Amino acid sequence: MPITVDEPSTVCSEERPRRWFAGLGRSLRWSARLKRYETWLILCFVYVPVVPLFSAAILGGYLYVRSHRTVYLVNGLPIDIVVDVDGRHSIALGPHAQARLAMAEGSHSAVVSTPQLGFEPVNFRIGGQGSSGLLRAPTFIVDPTRSAILVWEEAPVSASSDRREAESRAHLGEAFLAYPHIDYAFEEFPKHSDANFSAATRRTRISLVAAPAEKLVQAILTADDRAGDTLGLIENHLRAAPDDVSLLSGYWAIARRRHEVERCRKFLAARLADRPVRVDWHRLYQTLSEDSGEGAALVDQYGGWVAADPQNSALLYLRGRCEPDREAALRFYQRAIAADPENAYPRYAESGILLSRGQFEKAAAAARIACRLRPDSAPMKRQLTKARMAVGQYDELEAEQRAALLDRPSASDDQERLLAVLVAANKLDQARHAVKTLCQRAAETAQDAERACTDHLNHLLLYFEGDFEGLLAATEQQADTGDSALPRYQALFELQRQVKPPAGLRPIPADHEGYSLLCQALAWAERGDQAEAAEARRQAIKQFRAGRYDDRRAADILAKGDQWSDQDIDGLPLDPTHKCILLSAIAEVSGDRAGALLDLAEKLNFERRFPYHFLKRTIQRLRRQAEPARSKR
Numbered sequence: 001m002p003i004t005v006d007e008p009s010t011v012c013s014e015e016r017p018r019r020w021f022a023g024l025g026r027s028l029r030w031s032a033r034l035k036r037y038e039t040w041l042i043l044c045f046v047y048v049p050v051v052p053l054f055s056a057a058i059l060g061g062y063l064y065v066r067s068h069r070t071v072y073l074v075n076g077l078p079i080d081i082v083v084d085v086d087g088r089h090s091i092a093l094g095p096h097a098q099a100r101l102a103m104a105e106g107s108h109s110a111v112v113s114t115p116q117l118g119f120e121p122v123n124f125r126i127g128g129q130g131s132s133g134l135l136r137a138p139t140f141i142v143d144p145t146r147s148a149i150l151v152w153e154e155a156p157v158s159a160s161s162d163r164r165e166a167e168s169r170a171h172l173g174e175a176f177l178a179y180p181h182i183d184y185a186f187e188e189f190p191k192h193s194d195a196n197f198s199a200a201t202r203r204t205r206i207s208l209v210a211a212p213a214e215k216l217v218q219a220i221l222t223a224d225d226r227a228g229d230t231l232g233l234i235e236n237h238l239r240a241a242p243d244d245v246s247l248l249s250g251y252w253a254i255a256r257r258r259h260e261v262e263r264c265r266k267f268l269a270a271r272l273a274d275r276p277v278r279v280d281w282h283r284l285y286q287t288l289s290e291d292s293g294e295g296a297a298l299v300d301q302y303g304g305w306v307a308a309d310p311q312n313s314a315l316l317y318l319r320g321r322c323e324p325d326r327e328a329a330l331r332f333y334q335r336a337i338a339a340d341p342e343n344a345y346p347r348y349a350e351s352g353i354l355l356s357r358g359q360f361e362k363a364a365a366a367a368r369i370a371c372r373l374r375p376d377s378a379p380m381k382r383q384l385t386k387a388r389m390a391v392g393q394y395d396e397l398e399a400e401q402r403a404a405l406l407d408r409p410s411a412s413d414d415q416e417r418l419l420a421v422l423v424a425a426n427k428l429d430q431a432r433h434a435v436k437t438l439c440q441r442a443a444e445t446a447q448d449a450e451r452a453c454t455d456h457l458n459h460l461l462l463y464f465e466g467d468f469e470g471l472l473a474a475t476e477q478q479a480d481t482g483d484s485a486l487p488r489y490q491a492l493f494e495l496q497r498q499v500k501p502p503a504g505l506r507p508i509p510a511d512h513e514g515y516s517l518l519c520q521a522l523a524w525a526e527r528g529d530q531a532e533a534a535e536a537r538r539q540a541i542k543q544f545r546a547g548r549y550d551d552r553r554a555a556d557i558l559a560k561g562d563q564w565s566d567q568d569i570d571g572l573p574l575d576p577t578h579k580c581i582l583l584s585a586i587a588e589v590s591g592d593r594a595g596a597l598l599d600l601a602e603k604l605n606f607e608r609r610f611p612y613h614f615l616k617r618t619i620q621r622l623r624r625q626a627e628p629a630r631s632k633r
Contacts, residue, residue: 068102069126071140072185073110074208076148076173076233077240082114083144096210098186103140110144117239119145124176139182139206146173146229147236149209149216152182157189157203173233182206217250230254235267242271245280245377252284261288277314279345286322290548298322313340317349324549326353326571344373348380351387353573358603360390385417386576390606394425412453416460420608423464435461459487464608468494490610499523499532507610508581514543514551515578518585519611522618525588537585550574554582562590569597576604580615587622594626 075081075093083091086108091099103126111121122144141150148171155166171177184190184205209216216237234251241247255264265288268281289295302319309315313336320332330353333346351366364387370380388397401418408414415438422431439454455474462471468491475488485505492498493507499520501507508515517540524533537558544555550572557568564586572579583601587594598619605615 069105069140070137070185071101071103071126071142072098073101074098074141074143074148074150075145076143076208077145077237078212079115079240081112081145083110084113085110096208098208110142112144115240119236119239122146122175126178137181139179139185141177141179141206143173143175143177145236145240146175146232147240148173149211149233150174150177150206151209152179152204152206153189154202154204155189157201172230173236179204179206217247217254231258231260231263238267242274242278242281248280248284252288261291264288265292277312277318279314279318282314282318283321286318287548295322295549299324311339313337313343313346317343317346320346321349324553326573329353342373344370344377344380347373348377348383351383355383355387355390355576356573356579356604357570358600360387363387364391364393386607389420389424390576392424394421397421398425398427410453412456415453415457419457419461419464423461423608424606428465431461431464456483459484460609463487463490463494463610463613466494466613468613493519493523493611494613496523496527499527508577512543512547512551514540514547514554515581517543518581519614522581522584522588523614526618526621540585557586558582562593564590569600577607577609577612577615580604581611584615584618584622587626592626594622598623598626 073083073085073091073093075095075097078095080095081093083093085091085101085103089101090113091101093099105127107123107125109121109123112119122142124140124142126140143150150171152169152171153166154168182205183203186207187205189203189205217234231251231254234247234254237247238244238251252264255261265285268285268288271278271281272285274281286295286298289298299319299322302315302322305315306312306319316332316336316339320329320336323329323332330350333350336343336346337350347366347370351363351370354360354363354366364384367380367384367387371377371384374380385397398418398421401414401421404414405411405418415434418434419431422428422434435454435457438457441454458474459471462468462474471487472491472495475484475491485502486507489498489501489505489507493501501516506513506516508519517536521533521536521540524530524536541555541558544551544558547555553568554572554574557564557572560568569583569586572582574582580601583597583604587597587601590597601615602619605612605619
């Protein structure tokens with residue numbers, strides 16, 4: 001029976017197969033039944049042999065994909081590294097860089113071979129996490145230094161979508177990551193003008209944050225605590241950049257917040273034998289040792305190092321820093337300066353002791369040399385500014401702060417310093433005009449952060465001026481914001497309407513509440529409530545006893561009542577405001593001996609911040625109390 005074909009196939013001709021099947025049907029006399037199934041039989045005859053070939057192609061593609069998985073090596077450090085992969089391949093990575101590799105599924109390892117900074121190998125396995133898919137390939141990321149900050153984002157990519165709808169997740173120092181699918185690995189999202197997606201389309205990307213030290217620390221402080229081993233991340237950065245002081249300070253701050261101070265101390269101890277001496281590591285190590293109750297061992301530890309290397313300026317300075325006797329400490333600092341006149345640290349330490357004794361001119365001279373030697377040191381700059389404020393160099397300081405604001409007009413710290421200088425120089429109109437200008441700019445920009453900054457500056461100015469009613473009114477207008485709680489308490493305290501601060505509020509910056517409690521004791525005494533004053537004083541002594549060496553020494557002096565010595569007072573190299581509070585508390589119980597204490601306290605009370613006005617009023621009150629006792633003598 002003839003087979004009619006309407007039109008030939010573009011793949012192959014079916015004429016011969018149809019004739020063959022027709023002949024077979026006639027010979028077997030079942031052509032009618034065969035006609036019913038001939039189309040399916042022809043398809044099997046022609047195309048069944050193709051199936052194995054197609055299956056083989058799929059299998060081959062699958063095996064190829066499994067042996068060529070996409071893996072990214074990342075380097076979050078600011079230095080070049082070389083990574084050995086499986087002991088066969090060496091991959092060079094620049095600072096904050098990444099490299100794409102094709103690797104087979106299975107177990108692998110990666111280790112940093114250069115520089116040798118003690119990074120442990122990363123053993124990882126490629127597989128799972130949706131890795132069997134062919135169309136949506138997974139993304140694997142290996143961080144052999146555990147130093148990278150990676151940010152995963154999912155966002156709409158259509159022209160009509162709001163990018164603020166994006167979701168994000170941070171990965172801090174994680175050795176190995178596997179995502180089932182990433183649309184843009186280490187690439188930017190497409191621009192709206194180039195995207196041709198619907199409004200509901202969302203895409204994912206992952207990126208490497210190339211942050212300097214200060215932004216790195218800020219990113220860690222604001223990240224979710226579950227984002228990874230944040231302390232390990234900073235430790236790995238410090239291995240690569242041990243001289244980064246801001247990174248070291250951030251490490252200390254985060255260790256305290258995580259309650260892992262002992263881990264921090266042990267990490268620092270591992271590098272104390274480095275030469276040249278890493279002074280900032282030693283300074284922090286000494287502080288942590290005192291905090292953990294092991295400060296007494298520092299004298300012998302550093303004494304042994306000085307004995308082995310008596311002309312090492314850094315070790316002489318560090319030996320003086322842990323010396324309980326401040327006169328002996330000064331001698332160590334002078335030896336350190338003689339051994340190396342270019343060492344800024346002993347100048348800085350000497351300046352702090354002189355400042356606490358009210359020798360402002362000498363303190364400013366020492367701090368100026370320290371800043372010349374270490375112009376990048378923020379603590380040294382702050383100490384120099386403090387000494388110059390005490391001396392009264394207002395015109396020069398004003399000019400410097402205005403110049404700094406030209407470069408950084410929104411820098412709140414420079415704005416605060418300018419306000420303090422203007423008020424100290426009695427240029428109140430200029431200070432008010434500066435704050436008014438900033439408030440107008442904040443209102444125009446409608447930026448919440450800038451508005452909060454100007455509110456803070458306005459609160460500072462009102463306190464500097466002594467306008468406590470105005471400060472209270474300003475804070476009551478922002479009663480719903482947490483930023484107003486501290487200045488509101490300060491206003492109430494100065495107005496003698498509240499003594500104890502709200503729970504969790506520290507009115508005076510310090511590592512403990514001792515100074516705040518001493519202020520409360522003085523405030524209760526001003527009200528005539530001696531029982532409350534005695535209890536606040538007792539609590540303050542308890543807080544000082546749990547502090548560092550100088551704090552414990554302050555507790556001993558407070559406990560002596562009026563039996564203190566001049567050496568006791570000279571031997572406390574405290575912050576000027578803190579020492580002013582302490583001297584006022586000692587003068588409260590010193591009778592006719594209070595005069596010399598009050599003279600020094602008045603001299604040290606030059607910073608206009610809280611509790612400046614209270615201390616000024618307290619010193620005047622204590623002078624009046626001391627006059628009858630002095631006249632009887």
